[in-house]
Amino acid sequence: MSTRTRYAPDRGLTARMTATMFLLGLVFVAFVAALIGILIATKQSAGLIVFVAVVFGGGAAWISLFYSDKIALSAAGAQLVTPQQEPDLHGIVDRLCALADMDKPRVAVAPTRMPNAFATGRNSKNSVLCVTQGMLQLGLTKDELEGVLAHELSHVAHKDVQVMTVAGLLGIVAGLLVRFAFYSELFGGGRRGGNNSQAAMLIPLIMLVSIVVYAVSFVLIRMLSRYRELAADRSGALLTGQPSALSSALQKVSGSMSRIPNEDLRKAAPMSAFYFAPAMKLTGSGGDKLANLFSTHPSLEKRMEQLAKIQAQLNDTAPGAKGLR
């Protein structure tokens, strides 16, 4: 059966995301090649350090993925809530999950005054959708709250926690290598006095490569994170059919971010990547361009611009021509 669809994928977004992931993969391959190259060139078997970093980094990533729901919940101080405690929240999530035909995540509320929401968990069965007390008290309409929850459910559906963990692995390993290399330089430097000069070059070289890789992957991962946010906005708006409600929720949440006390901001910083709106804003005289480069979330303008496009798409009277997949 051929059905017309108004829900055409955004090819531009897909292309940009592909390019980012390709670059990340390229950096990873280049990193490994450079390491092997350095080790062969110096005829050294500092492979142990690299091996340990990969094992540690991989292990850390795996643990953080496996326990992501528990870690996130305890970091946010969130409590799981029953349908009796939060009937509205559960009611909205129930309906959205039935619309999207997905498993219902557990629902939690965090006693934070900052209005925000996040979803986490290693798979759909183990995911948790958490909303802060501040979000519930912000005075959003039910449509707006629904938009926020649809955005978070889209993160679950897109498996963003898994994707970002894999993407972040490179950064973790590179970061660990920098640290290991630094410490072995500090404490191990005296003991390897008998080695040749090539070996003495080894540690700083690995360190340099790692720093470069870390910096490049950091920028790429932030870029990927912004595309994933746009994708979640898109899927969320298409699911509810109310892009404007999500748009106004974004505006309300972002507007009230500036009133948040500093302590909450610092606590929230590590979790920022999975939040509905960025918990930490980079400001400075460097201009918006730089801040945008490092931020985990796209700018409010960009998000609202996309939602306006979706609105037009949903209102297209003859969607067959453009929307056919």
Add this chain to the structure above:
Amino acid sequence: MGFLDVLFGRTKPVQPKLDDLFALPSAAIQLQAATGFTPTGSGSVCFRAVEGRTFADIQKEVRELLDLDNSRPGGGGGLPVEVTKDSYGFTWLISNHMSDETDTLVTDLHAVNSALVDNGFGPQLLCTMVAFADENHRRMALVYLYKRGTFYPFAPISEPRQQRDNALELQVKGVLSEDLKIEPDLTKWMALWGAPGL
């Protein structure tokens, strides 16, 4: 969701399954025989309206079409179609017929479905609900989940306390498991508090 969809962060909107709805009339007879629950003649389609003019126009057309059908002699119970919006922002199109006209009711409900699907709004369909009651005025609904193509019973006891008659629901599940595709995953038996027409 395929691997590529995960990689690119996109969700394919889920198209509704419409055909299984037609199993309802025969199941209603079976239900009456086994439990004494009879259809009240009221049925509804629940969907999430899309903002904007296009969807509103389609909704209006569907409503006029059903009203026209019903006012024709022999074309149904003659009651106009009601439209309400619940507190979650979902729209309910309620069609009322005589209690022995489950066939006509299902045809009406199907007309709403196909109108939305034909216009490309199929993913907005949430569920269809057909109401039942027994001599003791116990209320029960059979809910059809469009995205899964399965039915489940919903029997509210106390609306404000949000309690469901789980025993009755499981009894209905047992009675109808031959006639209808009953949703096997009990966590998907979504409560529909305040559903109009129940």
